[in-house]
Every structure is written in C-alpha cells, then in structure tokens.
Amino acid sequence: MTQVAALARSPNRTAIRAVEAVTLLFFGAVMALPIIFLLVGSFNTAPPGAAASYGLENWTRAFLDSQTLSALWMSFLFSVVRLVPSLILASTAAWLIARTDMPGGDTVEFLCWLAFFVPDFPLTLAWTLLLDPNFGFLNSLAGVLPFVDGPLFNPYSFWGIVWVHLGTGGIWLNVMLLTPIFRRLGATLEEAARVAGANTFTALLRITFPVLSPMIIAIAVMSFIRGLESFNVELLLGVPAGIYVYGTRIYDYIRQEPPAYGEATALGSVFLLVLAVLAVLYRRYFQGNRKFTVVTGQGYSTLRIKLGKWRYVALGGFILWYTIVMILPLSFLVIGSFMRRYGFFGINSPFTWAHWQDLFGDPLFVSSLRNSLVIATITAVLGVLLYSIVGYLLACRRLVAPALLEFFCWLPWVIPGILMSLGLLWVFLATPLRGILYGTVWGIALALTIHHSPVSSQAFKSAFLQLGGDLEEAARVAGGSWWYTYLRILLPLVAPMAATVAMLNFGTALTSISTPVLLYSADSRPLSILLLEYSFTGEIERAAALGLLITAIICAMMLIGRRLGLRMTSPSRQEARPTM
C-alpha cells in the first residue's frame, strides 16, 4: 500500500468536504467570477456604473481595430522569437552545470538561481541607461568610433525588447528547471551510447536530447505561454516606440481618459480563449508523457563528461554571458543612482548622494514603502493560510471534485496578472465589498494571493505528499483529534515549506507591477508602482536608486532564506520568482 493512498483514507469525510466546499466557493468567487465578469463585461457597451446595455460593439471594435490585432500578434511574435535563444542558452547552461566537468559548476548554478530573483523592471531600466539613444552609455561609447554615425543601439525597439529578455527571469527559470532534469538523467544512458560506439556529441544529439525532449518541449510550451503575458519590459521599452503587446494595450485602454473598459475586456476575452486552448494542449501533452519522464529516474550515475580544454571555454562563455546580461546593467543601475545627471560624466562633481536622499525624503516613498510592506505581509500570511489548506486537500485525495480544485489552482498560471486584475476590478466594483477591496491594500493583496496559487498550492501539496500518510495516521491512532494532529504534527512538519512560500510570495508582492497596476489608488500605491511612475516622469536617477533598493531587498531575502535552508522543490520553482 503506498503512503499516498494511505493518507487518502483516514475518515473525516464531512469535515474535509466542508472545507473543500468553502475553498471551492472562495476560488469561485475570486477566480471564476472575475472571468465571468470579464466575459459578460465585454458585451456591456455602457460605462461602469451606468445601466448595462449589451451588444457586440466592443468585440467588433476590438477586432476591427488594427491596434488590437497587432497587439495580439506582437505578443505572439515576441514570445516565439525569444523562445529559441532562451532554450538554447538555458539547456546549454543546464547541461554544462549538470553533466560536464566545467569548473565552478555549483557557483554557476547559484548565480543562475540568484539571477532568477532579480526583478525585471529595474533590469530593463538599467538597459535604458546603457542603450538609450540620447544618454545611453554604450551609445556614447560607440559614438567615439569613427564609422558610427548617430546612436548605434536603440532599446525602444523589437530587438531591444528581445535582447533585454535574454537576461530576465524566464531564461534563468529554464536553467533551474532543466538542470535537475539533466542531472537525474545520469550518465548511464550516455555511457551505453558511448560503449556502442558513439562519440560524446553524437550521444548528446541522439540519446540525451531525444530522451529529454518531452521535458524540454513541456518547458518550451510553458515559456511560450509565460512569454505571452510578459508586461514590464514591453511597457518600459515598447510603449515609447509604439510597440504594443496585448498586456500594455489593455493597460493603455484602462489608463486613457475616459477608460475604454469595453475594448479592454474584449481584448482580454480573446486572449483568454487563446490561453485556454494552449493550456489544455499543454496539460494534455504533459500528462500523456508522464511515463516517458519517469524512465529517466533510473540508473543514477554522477560521472561527468570530460570537456578537456573546452571546459575553460565553457566557463568563460558563461561568465561573458552573465556579465553582459546581469552584471553590466546592474552596475550601471548603481552608477546611475549616484550621478547628478545620468550620462554626463564630464560635468563638475558628477557623483552625488542627492537621489538617494531625495528618494528617502519623498513622502510618496515612505507611504509606498509602508503600503508595499503591508501588501506583501498580507499576501504572505494569506497565502500560507489558504494554500496550506488547499495543498492538504489536494494531497489527501478524498475530495469530491479534485479536478476542479486543481483547475482553480492552475488557472492564474495562464491568466496574466493584468487580466486577472481587470476581472477583479469588475468584481470589486460590483460587490458590496467595494469599500474594503476597491483601491485598497486588501484588494491588491487578494489579487496577488490569487496570482500565486499555482506555485503555493503545488508547493504545499508536494510537501504533504512527501510526508506520507503514516505520520498523520500514527497521531490519529495515538488519540489525537484531526485539528490537534494538524496543528501539532502536520503544520510543524511543513513549516519549512510554509516559510519558503511566505518568502516567495512576499518577494513577488513587493515587485509585481502588472497585478496592482489596475487596482491601486493614491492611498494604496506600492513601491513597484512608484518605480513605474518615477521612470515615466523621467526621474531616471531616482528610479535607478529605487529599482536598486528593491533588487537588493529581494536578493538579500532570498540569500537569507537559502542560508536558513528553506527548500524549494521543483514544482515550486515553476513560477517562484518575482513577476516584475
């Protein structure tokens, strides 16, 4: 009898079912309802607050508007174009870390892990400091060359956006997902191929990659879907150049005067359909290939491939890539935050503390910091409370509708933050809770908590599954009631996971832009939105300081967490990074 099955059967059915019903109702209210509102709202031609009148105008306008269609097309194009270099770089790095004798492999892995947590908005900001046609450092540098006429680089372009994404979280996430896969594959399959007469390269091409192809394809599909919802880089770099993806287009519709809710919801609904189809295909593919992937668990061997002299080349290549996409921009973020006027190195005393002093002296900063801390704390606490119960429910396999609960948990994974916020905005406006949720820290925290459901619920689920049923059953037979057992045995045992989830949710809440951007008000503005405002109003030095501050807080938190030994199992890695 497996332990999983054992956990399933200790009877306490009525209680479990009651909790399940409440959880489903809650998810229904905060997930299904926004989407229904979104769909219904897309047919509502009246502005919010006015009496509803239904018609197809929004849809026809959305489809006839070339901007809408081009936004969808750009989202698709960006995601596809980014996919190939991202996968090649990530699988090469993962293979080098896991399967070769490249020196410093562990350090390289750690650097990738750390880079994963660097929020992408400050990083993008840093790239504008480097590449801006007017004041970008690299452009000034290139301008010295005799044959260069005018700015050489322009980040406010299609390729600029693609370039910046080569250093943002998605690619590091892929490294982190692929490394354990390569590691688990072990050496035996490759060795068998070598014995059979293949050289290292042939073995890699004919054995390693084909065996791993289901996993790599699964990761590719995931990257693609997540690429579609990318928002921050496109907002900072695309909008000035008139390049809109669907996320920034929705943002534009809502932020314009008067807000075009109808078009925004129609666009969101179209996208929802595309995502739903993709998600169904992905899940089906993933489930169909489970057996294939299990095979790789056998025959663990740690023998690594000897690269000879090439191992230094490999390490050098990695250092070069890392320096260019991480260290260089972050260094300029530091420099930028200390320059009197960014880009003007020639003026008298070009360096100053003034921007940092301005930042800390700005009453907006103080209130935003407070808001951010409140939001992040609520998100972390709420996330642990909610998803520890959801995780337990998912692990206990005694549910009436386990598939429905799983569905809800995965839903925010395919629904971009901005779309979910749009739906929640409708719900907040329409319910009696409007006063508590609309434009408040509570509303933002709720939206963020929902957005974290895939990682958080799966993390707790895997923690509970790992515990097995015996520990719980032993406590029950020994005479403990279910609640006593939950508090004394189960919760303490999943405490490390709870701390990890709390920390990740805290960090994500601190850096998220796309989720709060439609929900905040002047009273609940978080730091990330303040950063957005600084960079839009041209206060780039202060924005650099704030971006750096946020980056430093996140990285420090993650390093402390790592030191404390908080674990992160593979399912939790899937979205476990600040979405900024």
Added chain:
Amino acid sequence: MSEALLNVSHVVKRYGDHAAVNDISFTVAPGEFFTLLGPSGCGKTTTLRLLAGLETPDAGEIALAGRCLAAPSRGVLVPIDKRGMGMVFQSYAIWPHLTVFENVAFPLRVRRAPKAMIEKSVREALELVGLAGLEQRGATELSGGQQQRVALARAIVYTPALLLLDEPLSNLDVKLREQMRAELHALHRRLNLAVVYVTHDQSEALALSDRIAVVNQGRLEQVGTPVDVYERPSTRFVGDFLGRTVILNGTLQNEAGESFLDVEGQGRVLAPSDARFSSGERLRLLSRPEDVTLLPMGEVGRNQVVGRIEQVAYMGDHLEYTIAAAGRTVVLPAAKKEQHAIGAGVRLGFDPARITILPR
C-alpha cells in the same frame, strides 16, 4: 478460549469491484498474540487498518471489549482517535520534528494526562524498550532499530486495549530482526497485552504467535495455533505459504476400519480419519519435508512410498535430494552421511501423525 476481547465478524472492505477484505471473521482473546499472515496484497494490512479505524468497513462488525467500533449496517463508526488502540506502523511514523520524549508522550498529552504522570510513563515505556537515556534525542538522529523501539514505546505508553503491529520488523536487517523478535516476544509476555500482528514472514508468525490466521485474497484460509497451521494445513495454499511441502497424489481406501491412502500403487500411508472424504476418492497427501524419512531401497513397509533419486544438491551443511515418486517430484533434505546414487531407488517414510489429507 476465554471470552473474546476483539470480535471481528463478516467484515468486508471493497475498493471499487475488488474486495480487499472479503467476509473475514475472527476473535482475539485478552492477552493473546494473534497474527495475520499472508502474502503482500492479501488484505492483512487492510484488516489491521480497519481495526484501527484508518479504513471504514463496507459490511460486518468490529467490537472491542464489548463496545462496537464499526458496524456500517447500524451506522456505527467510532473515530480513529477514540478507539484507544496502540499501533506500530511499518515505516514507524516517528514524527521528525519531535524529540524521542515528545514522540512517546504524544498519546498521553492528547489524553491530557498530568505532567508528572507523563514523565513517569514515558520513562517506563522507554526503559521497557531499552531506550532509557535517549529522551532528548531528535527522532531523526536514531537508527532504524531505535526508531522501531520509539514507535513501540509510543504504542504501549498508555496501555492500549489492543496493540496493532504492522510488519514492524520488515524494515530491519536480519540480525536486528531476530533480536527484536525475541524482545517483542518477551515484551508481550510481560505486558500481557492483546496483540494483532501483521506479517508476511512465516517464521516470525510461528515464533511469536498464540494463534495465526493465514490470509489469502481477502479471506481467512485457516486460523489455528502455529502447530496447527504448520503441521495440519487445511489448504494447499496454507501448506505452501508456511514452508516447503511434500505432496503426493493418492486414492482413499477403507480396510478393516482403517483408512489408507494408496499412492498410485507405489505404497500405502495410513490416513487420519476425515468424514469429509469417502472411499475411492482421489486425494492429495501433504507433509513437511523434515517429517519424511529417506530410506534406502528394501522391502516396502507400512507408510512407505517408493521413489527414485533424480538429482542431488550439495548445500554445505546437508544434502538435498530431488526424488521422483508416484508421478510427482519431491525435494527432501538429508544428512550428509546418507548417500544415495542418482538413479537409485529409495523409500519415503511418512509419519501418519504429521500428514494432511486434502482434496485434489
């Protein structure tokens, strides 16, 4: 047998169409060591879990000390934590975040025992299992054998009405297993607790039990003392499961008030009288190899059957002969001094008191 402590009657547990436990009934007397023995997947662990309340029966009734624990037909189902049982899990299920002391104290804490009593009982229980002095150890710092002892101490610390043991020795290495087996035996004698023990290891079952129930495919094949089930197995399955067997085919004959089994004309063996069988019926003779004597060829006497040596294997401390007899093959151990050539005729001597007659 004294009045039963545990009464299990006609219990059924189904998973879908599959009946994991199919109409099982047995009783356990106070202080009795009762073993459920069977191959994996036979339903023995499920039966134990039904007793603990970790599973709910689909039909039947379970009663402990006159109190009904589960009776689906009457809607009775006592929750797990209200059954007052002690249980040792196969994986021990030691809570890794608690010390040895806290692990053992748990059953007393949930029963809100006074602090002084908890201290005293835990110390006594740990002394009993030989872990005195390890109270403040973290549970994960223990070896497998020590964890097993903690699990045992935890199960007996509040003197449960019934002690349930789910293959407690199966995760230990051979040497430790034998040692723990002896200690378990001594502990049972000392505490005089009623025990329901689940195992797939026949030697464990034979050495420890007052009575053994052999489980096969969700049913009890035979319930009896170790001597009963080993020497007089009531089915072929029981015979095979509890060790090696010698099986020959024969026909029942009645002669001068005595029953004989005529073994295919190769000899006759006195059969225990059994009203189930009538003269002329084709039956099967079952005995344990160690109860069969191997004799050189000579005049075939009573209770002897003729055979021929086919193979001999050198086993170090003894020899093992493969013998063709009455159309079947039997394997018999023999002392090294008993030399028989391959192809030589031999006689197999049976002890009528140590054979079982079964239908074919």
